[in-house]
Amino acid sequence: MQSDDKTINIVQVKPKEIKGLRTYQSDIKQASTQNAPPLKINKDEARSPKGTVFNLKEPPIPAPPSAPAPISTPASNPAPAPSKLESLVVDSEKKKEKIAESIDFKTKEANKEQIAGITNYITPNEVSIAEKLREEKKREEELNKKIEEEKQEKEILEKKEEIKRKEEERKNNEEKIIEEEKRLEEDLRKILIEKSELSKRLSSLNVREESIKQEKESILNKKSGIEEALGPVLNKEEAIEEKIANMEKQESTAPTPKERHNLEQKRWLEEQQRRDVEKEKWEKEKEIESININIEKKDILISGLDDKINKTKERIEEIGKEQQEKELNQKLKGLSKIKDEIEVQWIELNDKKKELEEALLPVVEKVKEIEVLKQSIEAKEHSEISSYEQRKIEQRRWDIEDKQRKIAQQRWDIEGKIKEVSSKIDTLRPKYQFALKEEEEVQMKLDNINT
Secondary structure, eight states: OOOOOTEEEEEOOOOOOOSSSOHHHHHHHHHTTTTTTOOEEETTTTOOOOOOOOSSSSSOOOOOOOOOOOOOTTTTOOOOTTTHHHHHHHHHHHHHHHHTTTGGGGGGGGGGGGGTTEOOOOHHHHHHHHHHHHHHHHHHHHHHHHHHHHHHHHHHHHHHHHHHHHHHHHHHHHHHHHHHHHHHHHHHHHHHHHHHHHHHHHHHHHHHHHHHHHHHHHHHHHHHHHHHHHHHHHHHHHHHHHHHHHHHHHHHHHHSSSHHHHHHHHHHHHHHHHHHHHHHHHHHHHHHHHHHHHHHHHHHHHHHHHHHHHHHHHHHHHHHHHHHHHHHHHHHHHHHHHHHHHHHHHHHHHHHHHHHHHHHHHHHHHHHHHHHHHHHHHHHHTTSOOHHHHHHEEEEEEHHHHHHHHHHHHHHHHHHHHHHHHHHHHHHHHHHHHHHHHHHHHHHHHHHHHH
């Protein structure tokens, strides 16, 4: 069939429904009918076929399928007026705009059912492109999922290794602490043994010193008695010597030899008596000398014992300081161990609290999103819509409220765990402060010992 330059012949055919893609069934039904006669429309006004996957942001306008080759028709069956197809396209566009307006853009994935049943006129080429895009998107999602899983596995592995490293470090520290405690205990044991031996030795030295002092006292008493007995002997000796001196003077002035002989005989007797007195004196002096030597020996013994006693006392005092220092260091180690345990608990609880707080963030965000969605649904619920649409929106609100309750339960659960962990952290604080204060007091005592 011939046509002028300004017109083309179009045969309206029923488009084949493409399963798996979204189409506008009502538009297709209105736009095409079975065995419809061809339409004659203006070339300038004709639109090129345009089929795209439905987009929430900008719904595409359904277009007629690609026109087949022109088929001549009898002149007795004229084509309908062009304005009919244009009006169908305009009606389809308005319907699609109304559908797009009823869809919440923020929840397009959650509201796919709202756009179900909508279909486009899709060309085979566009179907292939759409399928490729879907496959590519699916591959990208799988790749991202795999990357995320590998990342999570790596983080879990790193966390396990960190926990293992900390556990090994903790065990090493515990072994060192145990070894240090054993060493301190052994040092204390040796100190106590030495202190006990020194105490026994000091007691023995004190007993011995006391005995020597008593012996010395007895000797001194004996010396005093001898010295008292020596006094009369010395006085007697002095009296005899004075008498002998007088006799010698008389001898020198004697007038006759006979008188001088008598005086000399008397003098001899006195001299013999002096000898006896001197012998007695010598015996007593020897006793005194022997006693003095014995006293000197006792003094030397006492001096040696005093020196040993003083050294023993000094050593006992040193050992006492060492013992006190070891005991204080032992106490410091215990306090340090308590602090380390509290710090480990503190770190673990804080890490757990951070994990819970991080886990709470998406839950809170989800709560906000659901609240926004609920507000949006409630706003639509109060708008002028049909009873059918009203029921659909109310059912949708029910679903949202169920999700809201479920996510609220999750939030309560996490918040309860955070509160429990925080309570445990609060109980650790006074324990740590007490250990810290006691540690400072022990350290001050140690400083006083060393100064």
